[in-house]
Amino acid sequence: MSKYWSELTKGLVPYVPGEQPKVQNLIKLNTNENPYPPSPKVIEAIDGFDKQRLRLYPDPNSDVLKQALADYHEVNKNQVFVGNGSDEVLALAFMAFFKQAEPILFPDISYSFYPVYCNLFEIDYQQLPLNEAFEIDLAGYPAENGGVIFPNPNAPTGRLLSLDQLRNLLQRNTESVVIVDEAYIDFGGESAIALVDQFPNLLVTQTFSKSRSLAGSRVGFAIGHEELIEGLERVKNSFNSYPLDMLAVTAAVAALQDEEYFETTRNKIIDSRDWLTAELQQLGFEVLPSAANFVFTRHPEHDAAELFAKLRERAILVRYFSATRIDQFLRITIGTQAEIEALVFALNEIIG
Amino acid sequence: MSKYWSELTKGLVPYVPGEQPKVQNLIKLNTNENPYPPSPKVIEAIDGFDKQRLRLYPDPNSDVLKQALADYHEVNKNQVFVGNGSDEVLALAFMAFFKQAEPILFPDISYSFYPVYCNLFEIDYQQLPLNEAFEIDLAGYPAENGGVIFPNPNAPTGRLLSLDQLRNLLQRNTESVVIVDEAYIDFGGESAIALVDQFPNLLVTQTFSKSRSLAGSRVGFAIGHEELIEGLERVKNSFNSYPLDMLAVTAAVAALQDEEYFETTRNKIIDSRDWLTAELQQLGFEVLPSAANFVFTRHPEHDAAELFAKLRERAILVRYFSATRIDQFLRITIGTQAEIEALVFALNEIIG
Numbered sequence: 001m002s003k004y005w006s007e008l009t010k011g012l013v014p015y016v017p018g019e020q021p022k023v024q025n026l027i028k029l030n031t032n033e034n035p036y037p038p039s040p041k042v043i044e045a046i047d048g049f050d051k052q053r054l055r056l057y058p059d060p061n062s063d064v065l066k067q068a069l070a071d072y073h074e075v076n077k078n079q080v081f082v083g084n085g086s087d088e089v090l091a092l093a094f095m096a097f098f099k100q101a102e103p104i105l106f107p108d109i110s111y112s113f114y115p116v117y118c119n120l121f122e123i124d125y126q127q128l129p130l131n132e133a134f135e136i137d138l139a140g141y142p143a144e145n146g147g148v149i150f151p152n153p154n155a156p157t158g159r160l161l162s163l164d165q166l167r168n169l170l171q172r173n174t175e176s177v178v179i180v181d182e183a184y185i186d187f188g189g190e191s192a193i194a195l196v197d198q199f200p201n202l203l204v205t206q207t208f209s210k211s212r213s214l215a216g217s218r219v220g221f222a223i224g225h226e227e228l229i230e231g232l233e234r235v236k237n238s239f240n241s242y243p244l245d246m247l248a249v250t251a252a253v254a255a256l257q258d259e260e261y262f263e264t265t266r267n268k269i270i271d272s273r274d275w276l277t278a279e280l281q282q283l284g285f286e287v288l289p290s291a292a293n294f295v296f297t298r299h300p301e302h303d304a305a306e307l308f309a310k311l312r313e314r315a316i317l318v319r320y321f322s323a324t325r326i327d328q329f330l331r332i333t334i335g336t337q338a339e340i341e342a343l344v345f346a347l348n349e350i351i352g
Numbered sequence: 353m354s355k356y357w358s359e360l361t362k363g364l365v366p367y368v369p370g371e372q373p374k375v376q377n378l379i380k381l382n383t384n385e386n387p388y389p390p391s392p393k394v395i396e397a398i399d400g401f402d403k404q405r406l407r408l409y410p411d412p413n414s415d416v417l418k419q420a421l422a423d424y425h426e427v428n429k430n431q432v433f434v435g436n437g438s439d440e441v442l443a444l445a446f447m448a449f450f451k452q453a454e455p456i457l458f459p460d461i462s463y464s465f466y467p468v469y470c471n472l473f474e475i476d477y478q479q480l481p482l483n484e485a486f487e488i489d490l491a492g493y494p495a496e497n498g499g500v501i502f503p504n505p506n507a508p509t510g511r512l513l514s515l516d517q518l519r520n521l522l523q524r525n526t527e528s529v530v531i532v533d534e535a536y537i538d539f540g541g542e543s544a545i546a547l548v549d550q551f552p553n554l555l556v557t558q559t560f561s562k563s564r565s566l567a568g569s570r571v572g573f574a575i576g577h578e579e580l581i582e583g584l585e586r587v588k589n590s591f592n593s594y595p596l597d598m599l600a601v602t603a604a605v606a607a608l609q610d611e612e613y614f615e616t617t618r619n620k621i622i623d624s625r626d627w628l629t630a631e632l633q634q635l636g637f638e639v640l641p642s643a644a645n646f647v648f649t650r651h652p653e654h655d656a657a658e659l660f661a662k663l664r665e666r667a668i669l670v671r672y673f674s675a676t677r678i679d680q681f682l683r684i685t686i687g688t689q690a691e692i693e694a695l696v697f698a699l700n701e702i703i704g
Contacts, residue, residue: 001579002552002577002580004528004579004580005449005583006448006449006450007451008447009448009449009583014586015589015590015593016589017412017594020408020409033407034407037404038403038407043403046398046599051394051398051399052389052390053568054389054394054565054567054569054603055385055565055566055567055568056372056385056567057369057372057383057561057567057568058568084436085592085594087591087592088591088595091591096357097357098358099360100358116590117590117591119590120590176356177356209409215407216406216407216408216598217406217599218594218595218597227354228356231361233366234357234361234366235472237368238366238367238471238472239439239443239469240437240440240443241439242437242439242567243436243440244570245568245570246568246569247569247597247600248597251406
């Protein structure tokens with residue numbers, strides 16, 4: 001604590017990202033990274049990029065990437081916003097839309113960055129409990145609010161809402177912005193991008209970090225009504241004009257051009273998730289239905305913190321949250337088939 | 353304007369970065385880019401990076417880059433902060449230190465992003481006039497303030513303050529943070545990093561965009577007392593945990609390792625600046641003494657907006673600001689010797 005900090009800074013409790021261990025040979029199933037590398041076309045595009053050009057500023061608007069995303073998602077370019085990972089996109093969206101008189105709403109068990117943004121931008125919030133099945137209960141969201149945000153599928157539960165459930169909310173909730181954070185949508189959900197033309201207050205965010213295997217490049221985006229996008233651009237251009245570097249844009253554009261690789265790798269992850277779910281159930285675990293690249297699971301007879309520690313001893317890293325209601329769960333990222341087989345083998349040793 | 357925007361967003365007037373034209377064959381002397389490509393060692397490092405690793409998140413703390421900067425500038429690693437360009441570093445610093453009861457102070461003619469940050473973060477500010485010679489007059493800065501920021505050398509004037517002048521300010525101004533924005537320091541100034549161990553309220557920011565030819569990679573940094581750095585980390589980790597992508601870190605670390613290339617290219621730019629200054633004076637221009645990679649110049653008989661337009665017709669882009677006191681100046685980036693010779697040739701045609 002320093003006397004030079006603003007009062008705001010003194011009151012911050014920053015988000016703690018999942019551990020990025022510096023030791024080698026760890027089976028890393030803790031931060032929902034894709035176990036498969038980026039498409040060979042991405043690597044080709046980076047290698048082929050003329051690095052002499054790095055002396056120049058990138059296009060502040062990243063128009064090439066916006067156009068590629070617009071074509072891919074069948075919207076207009078002015079309905080697309082891009083940023084330095086979806087975390088930055090979300091931060092800017094909180095400023096652009098959620099600084100309101102009424103509190104914003106999000107689930108009690110959800111992406112733990114949301115309350116952190118609220119503290120940073122001095123936004124009131126109300127957390128609404130998941131139901132007993134750990135589902136988001138949108139029907140219980142009051143219409144009077146400063147905004148609504150939730151991940152779909154939700155993290156860390158993996159549970160998915162249908163487009164019908166989203167549509168129901170949007171039909172009632174017309175006076176504030178609704179952000180659907182689709183970081184994991186490509187692993188089993190239907191994107192709400194299909195709804196943006198009907199609902200001018202709907203903003204959908206996605207990322208290249210998970211299904212596109214580009215966590216190391218930091219690219220996220222939002223799609224919505226052009227007026228929402230214009231609001232985001234205003235805030236972005238008051239914060240940092242050039243958040244996306246040239247190589248990140250190059251990588252992201254190339255990733256969108258390899259649909260076959262995208263389909264192959266996400267299907268492998270979905271197949272591995274199904275296999276892991278069955279194996280965990282075999283071991284007596286309860287596994288929440290997941291539409292993401294992770295599963296959220298608990299064992300009726302084994303303490304989660306203890307399982308976490310014992311897996312770590314065996315060089316397998318999963319995610320454990322010591323929060324209320326979920327402190328008996330582990331979140332396990334879907335790795336390669338070999339990695340999750342090693343996990344099941346280790347759990348057999350620990351439990352069996 | 354949309355009813356969904358926050359009141360804050362409605363009131364924003366975003367920073368307008370220099371034009372990034374999409375036409376080819378323009379002589380681009382408008383955004384202070386380095387005319388020389390990044391070091392061959394940077395290009396080698398990017399090419400040699402294992403792109404399969406892009407599937408993973410980068411180190412959220414960018415420790416490798418922080419250590420390289422600490423070694424280079426002879427400070428401890430916990431005195432170094434890194435961000436997505438110095439624009440992001442500055443934005444986070446405004447939040448961390450400048451949200452205060454008293455207004456912050458900066459020159460009336462200066463980096464035009466400062467008032468934009470103030471609007472975004474709702475910070476009061478007072479702009480203090482440059483003197484008649486377009487120098488920052490730190491002696492006139494009142495001791496009661498919420499913070500002080502200025503570029504050194506200043507932009508767009510290019511004028512430099514000495515370390516003695518900075519020391520004088522810092523001896524008086526002990527109760528708020530002083531940020532010295534050294535985007536252009538490598539082209540002729542002495543860095544205030546030499547003073548950070550004496551003044552716990554001094555933060556020095558620099559960038560890889562200019563002297564390191566890496567504008568396309570988006571890397572900036574700050575050096576100061578470890579408590580200031582800790583404040584910045586708190587805000588950064590409440591905004592975006594991973595702002596620096598893997599390839600940007602790789603490029604920046606490699607750039608620091610090629611001192612010879614750095615010296616050669618910056619000396620070429622300094623030599624070209626001296627040559628251009630003499631040529632402009634020959635043509636009747638007044639040229640402010642510059643310690644940056646640009647000159648700020650006016651002609652007693654030729655309107656700056658007109659000169660700007662006529663240069664653009666000849667495919668030469670310089671920067672023109674229509675602001676009070678400086679609307680008769682042009683800011684001209686130092687290009688390659690061939691580029692500035694073409695500029696002088698064109699000015700000869702226009703004026704001669």
